[in-house]
Amino acid sequence: MIRILILSIFFTNFLLGQKFYDSNDLRYYLDFTNKTAKLKFLDYRIQGPLEEVRTFYGKMFTLIKGDSIHWVLEQSSKKNKYASYLIIKGEYRDILKLVRREVSGRKHEVIASDILLSGYFKDYFNFVDEEEFLKINKNRLIGGYLRDSNLLGEYDIKIISSDEVRYIDLEINGKLTLTEKNIILKSKLPTLTKIEGNYDFDLNSNIQLLKRGLIYGTVNGPSKGVFSLNLDKEKKSGSFTILKVNINDEGSLSSERNTTIFEITN
Numbered sequence: 427m428i429r430i431l432i433l434s435i436f437f438t439n440f441l442l443g444q445k446f447y448d449s450n451d452l453r454y455y456l457d458f459t460n461k462t463a464k465l466k467f468l469d470y471r472i473q474g475p476l477e478e479v480r481t482f483y484g485k486m487f488t489l490i491k492g493d494s495i496h497w498v499l500e501q502s503s504k505k506n507k508y509a510s511y512l513i514i515k516g517e518y519r520d521i522l523k524l525v526r527r528e529v530s531g532r533k534h535e536v537i538a539s540d541i542l543l544s545g546y547f548k549d550y551f552n553f554v555d556e557e558e559f560l561k562i563n564k565n566r567l568i569g570g571y572l573r574d575s576n577l578l579g580e581y582d583i584k585i586i587s588s589d590e591v592r593y594i595d596l597e598i599n600g601k602l603t604l605t606e607k608n609i610i611l612k613s614k615l616p617t618l619t620k621i622e623g624n625y626d627f628d629l630n631s632n633i634q635l636l637k638r639g640l641i642y643g644t645v646n647g648p649s650k651g652v653f654s655l656n657l658d659k660e661k662k663s664g665s666f667t668i669l670k671v672n673i674n675d676e677g678s679l680s681s682e683r684n685t686t687i688f689e690i691t692n
Contacts, residue, residue, distance in 0.1 A: 427548065429500075429582050429584060430510055439602075444459065444505070444506075444555065444556075445457045445458065445459055445460075445555075445556055446506040446553035446554060446555060446571040447553060447554055447555075447556075447558075447560055447562075448465065448466070448506075448551045448552065448553055449552045449553070449554045449558075449559075449560040450550070450551065450552060452464060452559060452562065452563055453521065453647075454466050454551075455553075456476065456488065456505075456506065456553060458476070458478070459506065459604060461475055461476055461477060462474070462475055462476060463475075463476040463488075463490045463497075464688050465490065465497065465551070467489070467497075467511065467550060467551070468515055470495075470497075470537070470538060472490055472492045472495070472497050473492075474490055474491045474492050475490070475491050476489065476490045476491070476502075477489050477491075479522065479525045479526060480526075481525065481526055481549075481663045482526060482527060482528070483691060485501075486500075486501040486505070487499060487500055487501060487525050488501060488505065489507075489521070489522065489525055492519050493591070494515055494516075495513060495514070495515045495537060496513075496515075496516070496518060496521050497511065497512070497513055497514075498511070498512040498513075498514060498521070498525055499511050500512075501514075506553035506554070506555070507553070508551065508677055510539075510540050510640045511538075511539065511540055512536065512537040512538075512539045513536070513537040513539065514535065514536050514537060514539075515535040515536075515537055516535065521534070526665060528666045536689055544596055558595045564572075564627040565624065565626055565627045566607065568604060568625035568626075568627060568630055568636065568641070568643075569606030569625065570606065570608060571633060571635070571636055571637055572604060572606070572637075572641070574637075575636075575637040575638075576620050576637075576659075577604060577637075577639060577650075577657065577659070578602075578604045578606065579604060580601060580602070580603045581601065581602040581604075581657075581664075581690050581692065582599065582600075582601055582690070582691045582692040583599065583601065583602050583604075583613070583664070583688040583689065583691060584597070584598065584599055584600075584689050584691050585598035585599070585600060585613055585615055585618070585686060585687075585688050586687045586688055586689060587686070587687045588617065588618060588684065588685070588687070589617070589684045589685070589686075590613055590684040590685075593615070597614065598613060598614055598615050598692070599614055600612050600613025600614060600615070600618075600688070601613075602657075602664070602666075602688075604657075607624070607625075608622060608623060608624045608625065608643075608644070608646075609622070609623050609641070609653075609655060610622050610623075611623075611666060613686075614668070615686075617684075618686060619654070621645060621646045621647075621666075621668070621691060622645070622646045622647060623644060623646060623653045624643050624644055624646065625641065625642075625643045626643045626644050626652075627646075629642035629643065629652070630642050634678075638688065639647070639654070639655070639656060639657035639658055639659065639664070640654070640656050640657075641654070641655045641656075641657070642654050642676060643656075645668055651668050651669050651670035651671070651682075652668070653666065653667065653668050653669075654666075654667045654669075655667075659675075659690070660691040662691075663687075663688070663689050663690065664687075664688055664689075664690065665685055665686065665687045665688070666685070666686045666688070667683065667684065667686075668683070668684050669681060669682070669683050670682045670683075671689075
């Protein structure tokens with residue numbers, strides 16, 4: 427019985443003590459271990475102590491104390507998922523009472539709220555745990571290498587061929603964008619209208635090749651797979667390959683490879 431009690435206390439403390447990072451900008455976080463927060467939303471920023479508040483009706487809120495403006499985030503299914511937000515000015519103890527009761531007789535100055543703006547809140551923050559933070563942070567090192575090698579930016583391209591079909595006599599244009607977070611390839615080719623991919627540090631084991639424009643990562647969306655981008659700014663040319671691996675109902679593996687060759691026109 428004592429062992430069960432100790433394990434129960436341990437896992438309860440583990441679940442309560444967590445830190446989540448805003449994947450939009452990993453400098454911002456909710457730290458439930460040390461009960462502090464540093465957040466940015468639209469043009470608003472806050473840094474200060476936080477506490478979790480349960481209302482009389484059973485809802486859970488994350489309340490962040492500022493100097494005079496405080497943030498109230500309604501927790502969704504988990505403490506790193508949110509259903510609404512409220513940025514409000516007033517005395518902290520009054521805001522705390524407001525949250526607990528979900529109603530107040532006082533008039534408070536609401537700075538911003540999804541209820542006032544649209545009535546619908548998309549979870550802008552997209553908080554991730556520390557394991558995912560380490561992975562994202564490592565992958566974003568790729569963007570730093572590309573920036574230092576002057577490879578980031580927008581490239582106007584013309585499709586020469588795709589999947590062994592030649593388009594050199596046609597004006598099939600597009601745009602390739604490399605940011606510190608990801609790549610986006612758009613073209614007028616029906617089979618390649620838009621592809622988005624994230625850099626993967628583990629796939630780019632040779633940093634020197636990366637700096638020369640040979641970049642690997644994973645493809646987002648329905649066209650999930652692995653991509654390789656070979657970008658040669660001096661020769662104003664490049665290629666983009668997607669490799670997809672499929673598993674059928676019987677467990678058999680099959681692969682599909684598509685390579686698009688293009689020239690840079692700007």
